[in-house]
Amino acid sequence: MDRSEERAELSRRTLALDGADGLLQLWWRTTDPDERLELARAGFRAACRDDWPDKDLDGLAELGRAAIAEALGAGEAARTDDTRTDCVEAADVLSYNLAATLADCWPGDGLQHERRHFELGHELAEDCLKWRRTLKKGPFPFAVAHWARGIHALHLGRADAAVADMRAALEHAEAFAAEQERTGEPQHLIVAISIGYLGIALEQAGDPEGPARFDAAIDAFRAMARNIDTREDAESGVGQLQYVRQGLKAAR
Numbered sequence: 138m139d140r141s142e143e144r145a146e147l148s149r150r151t152l153a154l155d156g157a158d159g160l161l162q163l164w165w166r167t168t169d170p171d172e173r174l175e176l177a178r179a180g181f182r183a184a185c186r187d188d189w190p191d192k193d194l195d196g197l198a199e200l201g202r203a204a205i206a207e208a209l210g211a212g213e214a215a216r217t218d219d220t221r222t223d224c225v226e227a228a229d230v231l232s233y234n235l236a237a238t239l240a241d242c243w244p245g246d247g248l249q250h251e252r253r254h255f256e257l258g259h260e261l262a263e264d265c266l267k268w269r270r271t272l273k274k275g276p277f278p279f280a281v282a283h284w285a286r287g288i289h290a291l292h293l294g295r296a297d298a299a300v301a302d303m304r305a306a307l308e309h310a311e312a313f314a315a316e317q318e319r320t321g322e323p324q325h326l327i328v329a330i331s332i333g334y335l336g337i338a339l340e341q342a343g344d345p346e347g348p349a350r351f352d353a354a355i356d357a358f359r360a361m362a363r364n365i366d367t368r369e370d371a372e373s374g375v376g377q378l379q380y381v382r383q384g385l386k387a388a389r
Contacts, residue, residue: 144179151180152189157196160184161203174211174227177204181231185238194239194254201235222272229268236261236285241292244380255292262286276316280309280327284334291385296342303338307331326370329357333378341385354378 151159160180167173181204184197205228212224239258241250262285269278287302310331317324336350355378361371 141175141179144176145183148176148180148183149187152183152187156190156192157184157200160200164203164207170207170211170214174204174207174224177207178227178231180204181234185234192248194248194250197238198235198254198257201231201238205231205235225268225272229265229272232261232268233265233282233285236265236289237281240285240288241384242288242377242381244376250292252293255289259286259289259293262289276309276312277327280306280313280331283309284331287334287338288381291338291341291381292388296338299338300335300342300344303331303335307335325357325361326367326374329354329361329371330374330378332357333374334381337378337382337385340382351378351382 147163148160151163155162164173164177164180167176181200184192184200208224208228208231212221212228215221215224236258239250239254239261241255262282265282265285266279269282283302283306287299287306290296290299290302307328310327314324314328332350333354336347336352336354338347339350340347355375358371358374358378361367362375364371
């Protein structure tokens with residue numbers, strides 16, 4: 138077992154026994170800042186993936202924000218530009234993963250979503266967009282960051298802002314798909330999910346184009362589901378879009 142596996146296993150054991158508070162205590166007892174950051178990254182990944190006593194979004198948010206703070210603190214203390222960039226990268230990934238976890242778009246996650254979670258997710262996605270501009274990221278990271286800000290805007294009742302973000306997400310998704318097409322690795326799934334989310338946002342904003350966009354995404358996913366290589370992801374895409382649309386309609 139290498140060190141990264143040891144950190145992951147230690148995090149899982151700590152969560153199972155002592156929950157989020159125990160994991161935070163483990164980080165704070167670790168005096169070496171580099172090791173503390175690596176433990177925080179491993180621990181937050183484990184917290185998102187695993188079940189643990191009293192798991193909820195507040196506990197995940199506390200863990201995620203503490204891990205982000207570790208990354209930013211390490212960046213401030215870094216002695217080289219490369220190390221500072223690595224720390225910003227770590228903060229960016231942690232922020233995106235927490236924003237995505239807080240989104241009410243995962244059927245069966247069993248977690249209670251409240252307005253404060255959407256507000257935090259929106260804030261985290263804005264941080265991601267800022268850092269990704271600084272880091273000069275390509276179209277895929279921008280596509281998913283705009284999606285993250287857009288999905289939280291939807292649940293905050295900011296339909297027009299969500300439309301703008303979902304349009305941006307689709308533009309970046311299409312640019313990414315075009316890049317991948319040139320390398321012989323087509324990426325139609327991200328385009329289909331982006332079309333579907335734009336349809337949902339337009340529908341929430343009262344635009345009659347919304348349902349047609351949504352239906353086009355569902356049809357694209359169902360066509361992809363006929364291919365065994367993309368079937369699971371396509372079926373997941375259909376389930377996610379239908380879950381979000383129905384949830385937003387029910388909340389009206």
